[in-house]
Amino acid sequence: MSCGSVTQEILLSCLAVSLPVYFKNQCWESDWVLRCKCAPSRGADWGVKCFPGKIIVAFYNLLLQRRIFGDFSSFFFINRLYEVLESVFEVLWLTCVFTVAFSFFPPKPPSLAFPWFGMDIGGTLVKLVYFEPKDITAEEEQEEVENLKSIRKYLTSNTAYGKTGIRDVHLELKNLTMCGRKGNLHFIRFPSCAMHRFIQMGSEKNFSSLHTTLCATGGGAYKFEEDFRTIADLQLHKLDELDCLIQGLLYVDSVGFNGQPECYYFENPTNPEQCQKKPYCLDNPYPMLLVNIGSGVSILAVYSKDNYKRVTGSSLGGGTFLGLCCLLTGCETFEEALEMAAKGDSTNVDKLVKDIYGGDYERFGLQGSAVASSFGHMMSKEKRDSISKEDLARATLVTITNNIGSIARMCALNENIDKVVFVGNFLRINMISMKVLAYAMDYWSKGQLKALFLEHEGYFGAVGALLELLKMTDDQ
């Protein structure tokens, strides 16, 4: 109930309560019917003093006058009318009393059971957001079930889980208010291939006994649904990944990043000395092109909070980069791959325009330094023998990044959108790609397009899933 109209309600309630009381007490004596066993004579006022009573009398007289009913039946008609009115007023009075009461003392809604999770089970990584309530009263703590407490402690006192789970502490959102509770939002990730281990853990910790709903999005929500049910006795609430992505993004941007802006861009991306990360205000985000670079790529045109379309996608995404890197360089992790790429030189691997033209291809505005054919030098044995693993890693990174940038640029052009937001865990700790994208967007569009980035990169789907969980309660 909104507090604004409480005063109005009080006044109305008082009026509604007092009317029937007044009417009841003032207008009719309880023995009026007894007194008037016989129809009163026409024109009598029956000793009625109050205004509503006078109206009824006048109405009775009118009926008699008009001969609508006979004397006696008019009398009984009036009597019935009174009884009906009395009941109506009783009901009205009770309703008002209760309404007033509830507006001051609203009944407690069925509270959403903790723990509050949002899960995004992607092709490569599982993203988990966990809301840690910080406003737990002593009473609540006492009543708290043991395994719920242990889950909370386990998650918040560690930054690594098992061999592959990681909590991104630097992304933690502090002092957030969600669904009336104050707390911190934690961001955790682990590889999708460890999913069965995770489900097993949920089963061992008797997660299902907590009777919470587990909101999950991403392909894995569908793929692992059966496993969740059979192994851990948990019912997943499946959500679409792109819906969640957008809701999550808008939410995190609106609450900000512990006082800092969530959204940023790069100024002077081509100049390593002057390249700066600058905040960007996403207050008027629409329309925007959202490029989600996970294992694969999805490109969405977002026109408003609830209106978006998936423009296209590409199968050359983060998974391609990591997969190819592992094959070409023998690395095993994303971090390793990026480290190698940072030290390599892709121009030894790629065939540039100047390698074919001897300079620029002026006719179509292609600079000599532009890549004409990725990995184009690698058909020559000599060149293959002369490059390093780092060069290969770099070339793979640049190739995938440029391809995505090129496709994004085409989409932006065709959808007539000038803001391109890149998200997804391909960009995690991947400054090279972010700068390449920033540069490419700016250069090839001659400054028309702007590449934007968000701090929480790949977690928006999971946040969206959590929001959906909280929304479910609101609707109850």
Place this chain on the structure above:
Amino acid sequence: MEPLRNGGGAEDKAWRRGADAGPPRRWSGGGGGGGGAAGADSSAAAGPSGRQRRDSVRKNRPLFPWFGLDIGGTLVKLVYFEPKDITAEEEKEEVENLKSIRKYLTSNVAYGSTGIRDVHLELKDLTLCGRKGNLHFIRFPTHDMPAFIQMGSEKHFSSLHTTLCATGGGAYKFEQDFRTMGDLQLRKLDELDCLIKGVLYIDSVGFNGHSECYYFENPTDAERCQKLPFTLENPYPLLLVNIGSGVSILAVYSKENYKRVTGTSLGGGTFFGLCCLLTGCSTFEEALEMASHGDSTKVDKLVRDIYGGDYERFGLPGWAVASSFGNMMSKEKRESVSKEDLAKATLITITNNIGSIARMCALNENINRVVFVGNFLRINTISMRLLAYALDYWSKGQLKALFLEHEGYFGAVGALLELLDSA
């Protein structure tokens, strides 16, 4: 474009008007002397006195040999017009090295260790610039360009005083070398101009009576897949996707009006380079051979690997690739795939990416015919069929993928035409 016959009236050339009173004719320039009237093409109309015509027209027909050169990032494409209507007189006057060039080119199918003449592509009985002959298609790696220039120098090619029309990046890159090493002045032409000219010309003359242009019906059905001819009579508008080392996508609205829509650096060179790295192969043919035996689904992460089935909300079937090479981040999977699987995955990835970009361009330019050319498609039926299928499937039948028999030679043909045009 009309074969360059008597004048081809649409073209407005000053020299023609000035030449003579009658219908203009083109006569052979020849190495040593002009052919007589009888030796000229039989479809000629009558004109004024032979000598006057001969002299005046000789100026207007380039000297033999007639070459068109397209120096690309990976391959050099050479088209050579072999005149078959050489009169005895002409032959006598012919300079020695011109004759040896002709004999060398036409009696071999391989040159040095890497040069190849695609005999199956030879266009027979073509009439070009008033001469009848065959058009030969030769290619060799750009890597051997210096050797080629050296050869030209040794054979005193420069003494023939012909213009060498060249297109492609190498025309700019090797211009200096041609001049210093071979004493040859290249006439540089834009590769995309030549490409379009060449495509239109070859399609108009046809392929020895057959259709140059074709498409695939039932591309994914190994048994029922058929290659069917397609008439490109009203070609415009057309989306032309040239897949060489890299890719250029052009929207062609008319003979003279086209624009380069976009390009991508993931082209034939990428496929070849990655294959060499991943499988240890060393030629394009080897790479394709391996790919034909591989299974890319072991290497790629499909939608069903992520969703357990289709991603229905956005119409993505379970068999669609969600992440190319996506399975390769797992050590187990890396150890379980073969070189053939990797080659196939590389081919599929590059092909699908090109198809996807082409589809987007076609959609945005509002064009429903997409013609794929370039030597990436040479002997590459897998890619052609995949492009045909992908375009059809993702556009729900709106787009049609078309192919041309002479794949990567159109730039060179266009350069040859420029040579004849400008004479």
